[in-house]
Amino acid sequence: MDASHPAVYPVGVPPTAVDPPPRVRMKDYEGMPSTLGGLVLRSGQFACAVTALSIMISIPDFSSVTAFCYLVAAMALQLLWSVSLAVVDGYALLLRRTLHNPVLLSLLVIGDWVTSTLSLAAACSSAGITVLIDSDLAQCAHNHCGRYEAAVAMAFLTWFLVSLSFFFSFWLLATR
Amino acid sequence: MDASHPAVYPVGVPPTAVDPPPRVRMKDYEGMPSTLGGLVLRSGQFACAVTALSIMISIPDFSSVTAFCYLVAAMALQLLWSVSLAVVDGYALLLRRTLHNPVLLSLLVIGDWVTSTLSLAAACSSAGITVLIDSDLAQCAHNHCGRYEAAVAMAFLTWFLVSLSFFFSFWLLATR
Numbered sequence: 001m002d003a004s005h006p007a008v009y010p011v012g013v014p015p016t017a018v019d020p021p022p023r024v025r026m027k028d029y030e031g032m033p034s035t036l037g038g039l040v041l042r043s044g045q046f047a048c049a050v051t052a053l054s055i056m057i058s059i060p061d062f063s064s065v066t067a068f069c070y071l072v073a074a075m076a077l078q079l080l081w082s083v084s085l086a087v088v089d090g091y092a093l094l095l096r097r098t099l100h101n102p103v104l105l106s107l108l109v110i111g112d113w114v115t116s117t118l119s120l121a122a123a124c125s126s127a128g129i130t131v132l133i134d135s136d137l138a139q140c141a142h143n144h145c146g147r148y149e150a151a152v153a154m155a156f157l158t159w160f161l162v163s164l165s166f167f168f169s170f171w172l173l174a175t176r
Numbered sequence: 177m178d179a180s181h182p183a184v185y186p187v188g189v190p191p192t193a194v195d196p197p198p199r200v201r202m203k204d205y206e207g208m209p210s211t212l213g214g215l216v217l218r219s220g221q222f223a224c225a226v227t228a229l230s231i232m233i234s235i236p237d238f239s240s241v242t243a244f245c246y247l248v249a250a251m252a253l254q255l256l257w258s259v260s261l262a263v264v265d266g267y268a269l270l271l272r273r274t275l276h277n278p279v280l281l282s283l284l285v286i287g288d289w290v291t292s293t294l295s296l297a298a299a300c301s302s303a304g305i306t307v308l309i310d311s312d313l314a315q316c317a318h319n320h321c322g323r324y325e326a327a328v329a330m331a332f333l334t335w336f337l338v339s340l341s342f343f344f345s346f347w348l349l350a351t352r
Contacts, residue, residue, distance in 0.1 A: 066312055067304035117296070124297040125304030128243035132305055136241055174350030 032168045033085075033108060034092035034099050042086035045161045049079035049119075052154035059144045067125040068148075071155060074122035078158055081115045085165075105173040112166035116159055123155035208344045209261075209284060210268035210275045218262035221337045225255035225295075228330035235320045243301040244324075247331060250298035254334055257291050261341075281349040288342035292335055299331035 030037025053075040062068040085108070092099050130148040133139045206213025229251040238244040261284070268275050306324040309315050 064312065066307045120293070120296060121300040124300035125307075128301030128304040129308055131242045131301075132308070170346065171350050174347050 029168070031164060032172055033105070034089055034097065036093065038165070038168070039086055039089040039093060041161055041165050042082045042089055045082035045158055045165070046079050046086060048154050048158040048161060049075045049082060052151045052158060053079065055147055055151040055154065059147050065129055067122075067129045071122040071126045071151065074118045075155060075158065078115050078119050078162065081111060082162070085111075100172065100176065102173070102176060105169060105176065108169040109166065109173055112162055112169055116162035116166055119155060119159040119162060123152055123159055126155065127152045205344070207340060208348055209281070210265055210273065212269065214341070214344070215262055215265040215269060217337055217341050218258050218265055221258035221334055221341070222255050222262060224330050224334040224337060225251045225258060228327045228334060229255065231323055231327040231330065235323050241305055243298075243305045247298040247302045247327065250294045251331060251334065254291050254295050254338065257287060258338070276348065276352065278349070278352060281345060281352065284345040285342065285349050288338055288345055292338035292342055295331060295335040295338060299328055299335055302331065303328045 029035070031041055032038055053072060056062050056068060056072050056075070059068075062072070088099065126148065130145065130152055133143050133148070134145045205211070207217055208214055229248060232238050232244060232248050232251070235244075238248070264275065302324065306321065306328055309319050309324070310321050
């Protein structure tokens with residue numbers, strides 16, 4: 001045997017020396033996609049959007065103001081988006097799967113950002129008109145200020161819940 | 177020698193097996209805090225906010241509408257925030273330091289989110305009033321629709337630039 005080539009013995013290396021240090025992941029936090037909290041968030045968004053939409057279309061002459069028509073359109077888009085993702089979350093929970101692939105997460109982040117921005121824009125433009133009618137012009141006697149305010153409040157709540165979903169998805173995408 | 181306890185030989189483990197895989201970091205991307213792109217973004221936000229504010233306060237009776245007063249307040253807050261961070265970015269660039277500690281990044285993320293939300297809310301509420309005056313009531317002959325629209329456009333641009341800063345800071349915080 002050649003002394004310059006020492007014998008190599010196959011020995012087991014302790015696994016602790018090979019594994020990289022564990023990274024802090026938030027993928028199991030409630031509220032993220034494919035968790036029960038995520039499903040509750042989506043259901044809340046859907047419920048708030050449906051309520052805002054119902055209140056606004058129950059006002060006979062809402063369509064005479066562009067901002068109120070925009071609120072109806074934004075809430076309709078929001079409820080379609082939220083109910084679709086509630087179904088996806090429910091499906092993932094039933095099958096005990098996590099839908100955390102980068103393409104789906106990017107889609108969630110973009111979709112949540114767009115719909116939350118549109119919801120906030122609709123809520124704010126309608127709030128501007130409501131404050132103008134109520135405080136600046138004092139025309140509530142001839143208008144449905146109470147119903148306008150309720151619809152705007154539900155639209156703001158919708159935006160807040162969608163923003164939470166956006167934060168969770170964006171954090172998950174950035175830390176994956 | 178006991179055959180049930182095999183001899184252990186101290187062998188060198190190849191370093192490639194120990195190192196964790198390299199992580200993709202974005203901390204040097206232009207637009208992030210303490211980069212030249214970040215400074216340009218902050219300067220752009222400041223310029224747009226000052227323009228929106230100047231146009232709005234040049235209209236004699238803007239204070240009769242609550243939404244327009246809110247736009248002025250939001251733009252004033254935005255320009256103070258943006259100019260402060262432009263100074264911080266300039267200081268970091270001069271000293272060639274990166275201000276990427278978690279506390280500062282968290283402050284940036286929260287501040288950018290709050291100010292961008294307030295700017296968008298102000299832009300949308302003013303846009304709602306402008307569309308009401310212009311399209312729904314056709315009262316532009318007695319109002320300064322052109323100046324309202326210009327102020328709203330600059331406020332939307334301010335919001336867009338602050339959103340970019342928010343995305344960069346949030347990504348950096350999540351991947352630090």
